[in-house]
Amino acid sequence: MSRAKLAIQGLLLFLPAFIVIFGFIFFPVGYSLWLSLTNKHAIFPHYDFVGLGNYVGLAHEQEYWWSFWRGVIFSVGSIFFQVLLGLLAALLLNEAFFGRGFVRGIALFPYMLPTIVVILIWKWLLSASYGPVNYLFQALGLIQAPVVWLGEHWLMASTIFVAVWQFFPFVVISLLARLQTIDLQLYEAAAIDGANAWRRFLHVTLPELRYVLFVVILLRTFFMFTKFDVPWLMATGGGLQLLVQNLPVYAFRRTFRFMLAGEGAAVSVSLFLLLIVLSVIYFRSYRREAET
């Protein structure tokens, strides 16, 4: 078969995927950019071009910046603890012991649960008057009276906690895969040099994990900053939505509650641009550090 004919066959095989990726992803994303420059209503078809009006409006909007900072607290808090807990769990699960497979299975499981199930379980566990967590903490003497975990003082902390519980297995999965490929001779050599467990971790394990940690934090940053369902579902029914309202929730409310699709699109585009800038800075600083 001739080369050209093969190339055409190959392109034809890719065509359906191409249509889906461009028609249903790139085109909508481009359309979103366009929408963000208009005053499009979520339902009515007529709209006008408003230039950067939406963006200027948002920059002056208190609720935008409020949502921005709430999102930063939620994302940074949950990423930090996900990575910390994920790293500790991965180190543990990389050791050889009887029953390791079982522990691995259980530890990875929260990640597979639908978010709605995670949220409902924890709303029940954390509920104020009959909640098992309050009972346990009181029994242990950690708290005197039941704490309203889903009330205004604790809602953000609880939301971060639930996100950590659901997503730390992602970090475990990623790090475990890398840990298993570390050359054991490196540890032997370090042990011969008299390095204790802590120093072996610091000088062998951590440098080997560097790149995968870099990627994991980057991915988690993208996922947590754009997370909609966890903050949205944690706050429903309580009237405390604003306390855990990040930019995705704000974009959702603008678009589908206030029906301002143009403004909503501008919120989501601004979030995306922010993440792009953030990841460029992150890449640069990683590269600079890797070179030294």
Place this chain on the structure above:
Amino acid sequence: MNLRRVSYTGVLYLCSAALVIFCGVPLLWMLFTSLKPPQDLFAYPPRIFGRYTLANFQRLMSDTDFLTYLKNSIVVAGITVLLDIVVATFGAYSLTRFRYPGKDTLANITLFTYMFAPIMIIIPVYVLLKELNLTNSHLGIILAYTSISLPFTLWLLRAFFLSLPIELEQAAFVDGANRFQSLVHVVVPQALPGVIATSVFAFVVVWNDYLFARVLLNDRLLQTMPVGLQDIYESTIVDWGLLMSGAVIVTIPAIIFFLIVQRFLIQGWGMGAVKG
């Protein structure tokens, strides 16, 4: 065995126990709650032993539209995965076994779409589907789900096809097979574990989604399970027995799928396997 060794093992098991409790007990609590008679739910201190019943599950089936939600979820996720896998298999085969200009660019663009979060895509997709009159229909949401899951199914299958030895295919060509026959009879059977794992990941993404279903479907009887469950939560005085029995049913496929793909997760071929 010396003391050091014993204490090392002790610490390992202590930490493991803590991890198992941390991750496992909430799940057990869900299960116990679903099996308790309503009057026992608010027993304080909470109890584990005592009477258990399937009454909550019966009420879930008879008093709510849960079965409809479940059926919708299965239909939508099933069709999406089927569509997804066919398109992704062709695409991945093309990317790994053919040579044409722009191939690497296509692969990279596919990866790039990872960065587009659902919240970015949902707003324009809603507006576009509205114009096409496809909101509030399963067809519209299946198209939307296919688009959000295709990039990573394609990327995963590509990684998997790349890892297959090419000799068998060459032998098939010598025997006179064409490309299509080779794909169906040689590549896919070899890649079957990968195809299954990829399908499972795609299924889980669709099965778990809340945002798209909330936005694209209005009719309660078209709704899928996550939104349905949330609506049950919001519409009644919070009835934890009922809600947890729904949560248990929804979790069962997750458990089954988890058992299927656990091996792949640990091997970690391609971190792209997981999203969200």
